[in-house]
Amino acid sequence: MESDVRGLDLKTGVFTYKQIKAATDNFAESNKLGEGGFGSVYKGSLLDGTLIAVKQLSSKSKQGNREFVNEIGMITGIQHPNVVRLHGCCAEHNHLLLVYEYMENNSLAHALFDQDKSKMKIDWPTRQRICVGVARGLAFLHEETTLEMVHRDIKAANILLDTDFTPKISDFGLAKLNEKENTHISTRVAGTLGYMAPEYALWGYLTYKADVYSFGVLALEIVAGKNNMKYQPNEDYVSLLDLAVVLKEKGSLMDLVDPRLGSDFNKIEAVRMMEVAILCTSQKLGFIYAAYWSIRSL
Template sequence: MVLSYQQSPWNLLFFSSADFGRPKNGMLKILTGVVVVVLALFLFPMIVGILWSKGYIGGKMSREKELKGFDLQTCFFTYKQIKAATNNFDAANKLGEGGFGTVYKGMLLDGTIIAVKKLSSRSKQGNREFVTEIGMISALQHPNLVRLYGCCIEGNQLFLVYEYMEKNSLARAMFGSDDQLLALDWPTRQKICVGIARGLAFLHEESTLKIVHRDIKSTNVLLDMDLNPKISDFGLARLDEEEDTHISTQVAGTIGYMAPEYVLWGYLTNKADVYSFGVVALEIVAGKSNMKFRPSEKYVCLLDWAHVLQKTGNLMELVDPKLGSEFNKEEAVRMIKVALLCTNPSPALRPNMSEVISMLNGETAVHELGMDRSLYGSDFRALTDQLLQQPESLNTSLNAKWVGSSSITTNDLYSINKDSR
């Protein structure tokens, strides 16, 4: 049977009686072609799946290309090196666990001790954070910023390799279990507070890249052997473009440390970091977590209590009792006042970080400003009024929602406001 190119392919499926008397070679070729097409339809998805799982196509390779597409001034480690350094991720080397991965202690062949953050490659958010963190911190060098040694990306393995900080986080040193607590005397607390301020001043004002960290909190401040503080975890950081009045971005961060204008309206500037710093400064003075400060179920958080004490003129009650009388009263009062200034509801009334450093060092006077609580909205005004007038009666669902939470979304915020009415 001879076919012309004008014939429809569908005609191949039908034969006249005369066709059966002719040689069968043509029919055999047709049947062979059909079999090949059917096999291809079944095998193609299987082949694609195998290539995808091996990382030759799809998300993993595109992630690797995206990462290596950056002109990063950092070192790339192999998975074999990371595995050997951490003794195959031995549980005994586990330092902690955060929102986007587990951190392990390790040692390179040259004896360098490292901290390895292992991220989950299945989380799309984790992948973005991974790229963001490398892109941000690889261009930054400052004594009060954790140093990034390099990264590893092989198949579904994602790692960040940092300098090892012997004393772990400030949160653990102040709020951890009994065997984790450190005896932080007043000079050390003053040094830590000023060091954090210097790191933020570098990010906001001195670095070529102006950066808003977006997640300043005591768990993201690490301490070296000499208890020098270093800011870590740049996964949520954003570039602060000077020509823009603010950054438009999805709200992300940690409840209890986020500025009200950012939580309520998504208005992000470096003054959001200033607010977060103010909360951390209060924690340093008080030795208590803003997230867990609930004496007798009376107060929502440490910051609320600080405002109550400011109103009543009893700021010294905020100082950590563990210090006894061994602290500089003038410096303590100054740090509290700076913290309250940094947490002013109006971002325009907050100082920048270079001004904070000057005030903490006693080089300039602290400008005391009254808190205009109307900027918070009716829910926040009612809550603070209740604190000042009848603190013993406060036991709201809002309190329960804030304590123990780690992040907030727009839906969470709606729920919080709804429950507090």
């Protein structure tokens, strides 16, 4: 693994395990920010006072090793207001650690769905700004980086929020390069159920439209304040998106708006955002292009 890291064209720093242990107070439980299938994330502070988030990956699994190298290779040196910044990494012995800028307001999933734990109330202008920010970050990754890429795992848990609620796309462990000479990539399916485009989930047919589909689902969640896969109002609907499509046909999209917003939001903007979100999940290429360009131009 250390040789793999040395072989990369790193534009970020390489930290020692000792430095990261000191920064996180020996990975103190009080500094733990979260935990997932990949491992844990800890808050830390460097000697100069810079706050960091340290992601641990399991060196015992092939997936952990693969995601570690992939993430470094994909986002090292990338700078965009809506993409999380990678400060550096550590690959000493069995320790695989990624060091990011610290996001004060955790993830969008925490803000929207963890109502018991989160005391944050996200107003409509902030939600709209988050949608637009994610769209701009995706457009940058798809078209404006040296390594144009497909993220493959756009979801609320992978959108981090800074102190001003500026959204930043994170977790590039599953990202794939967009091969310009091909119209699509046929690849092993990876991602999160409920956010994956059907042509990708079923047949491994991957283009940037897979990210646009995921963004459409995410935008609906932001307006509704509900998790796509966990919200089932009755047995007729299997997801938030399923319900949204029916409500659009009935002209009743307002029924989907997060009740926590009360009446303090722009109804025209909210409906437009949901309509664009549904277009992003369409199987018709023209609709997808129209939705993609309309949201990123806001």
